[in-house]
Amino acid sequence: xxxxxxxxxxxxxxxxxxxxxxxxxxxxxxxxxxxxxxxxxxxxxxxxxxxxxxxxxxxxxxxxxxxxxxxxxxxxxxxxxxxxxxxxxxxxxxxxxxxxxxxxxxxxxxxxxxxxxxxx
Amino acid sequence: xxxxxxxxxxxxxxxxxxxxxxxxxxxxxxxxxxxxxxxxxxxxxxxxxxxxxxxxxxxxxxxxxxxxxxxxxxxxxxxxxxxxxxxxxxxxxxxxxxxxxxxxxxxx
Numbered sequence: 001x002x003x004x005x006x007x008x009x010x011x012x013x014x015x016x017x018x019x020x021x022x023x024x025x026x027x028x029x030x031x032x033x034x035x036x037x038x039x040x041x042x043x044x045x046x047x048x049x050x051x052x053x054x055x056x057x058x059x060x061x062x063x064x065x066x067x068x069x070x071x072x073x074x075x076x077x078x079x080x081x082x083x084x085x086x087x088x089x090x091x092x093x094x095x096x097x098x099x100x101x102x103x104x105x106x107x108x109x110x111x112x113x114x115x116x117x118x119x120x
Numbered sequence: 121x122x123x124x125x126x127x128x129x130x131x132x133x134x135x136x137x138x139x140x141x142x143x144x145x146x147x148x149x150x151x152x153x154x155x156x157x158x159x160x161x162x163x164x165x166x167x168x169x170x171x172x173x174x175x176x177x178x179x180x181x182x183x184x185x186x187x188x189x190x191x192x193x194x195x196x197x198x199x200x201x202x203x204x205x206x207x208x209x210x211x212x213x214x215x216x217x218x219x220x221x222x223x224x225x226x227x228x
Contacts, residue, residue, distance in 0.1 A: 035217075045207060
């Protein structure tokens with residue numbers, strides 16, 4: 001079964017750093033892009049960026065470039081999203097998803113999401 | 121940037137009804153349009169990609185159509201498990217992906 005497992009909910013203070021994870025199984029993790037999507041009540045679903053775990057090539061949405069860092073450790077089939085200094089506005093539900101590839105340009109497998117709450 | 125406008129933003133329908141949701145793009149996006157279903161507390165689920173291709177395992181009562189700027193998602197015979205929020209998503213050659221704001225489908 002193809003699956004993406006995400007790390008648990010986080011409660012942080014403004015200025016804290018944070019890294020959340022997304023572990024893939026059931027397919028060749030190195031050979032399909034992993035994307036990150038943010039969901040908030042106000043803005044809905046927003047694509048943040050993606051990573052090719054095989055060589056860690058990354059692409060970021062303009063809206064999130066410089067705000068987060070996406071990385072991966074292919075040896076343990078895990079992708080990460082990292083914040084160096086959180087703000088209250090980073091409070092959201094974060095999903096990782098698998099990109100279906102050139103023949104299916106869509107996000108075909110999703111993780112359950114990681115809720116991040118940033119509050120003083 | 122390409123904007124997607126979904127309509128209606130919410131709708132109420134009865135079991136067995138035919139339901140249609142529309143997604144309008146601000147510019148021509150060819151057939152680069154996907155549809156997702158999201159149930160409360162769950163991740164989105166891919167239903168339709170490339171405007172009309174049914175994802176494996178998705179019931180055949182779901183279908184998609186459209187090209188250019190206007191797209192539709194149709195559920196032919198509404199089932200209780202179809203209560204959810206539906207999102208369209210567009211993509212382009214610059215690897216940017218934009219979602220619509222969603223259509224919340226409830227039972228009447």
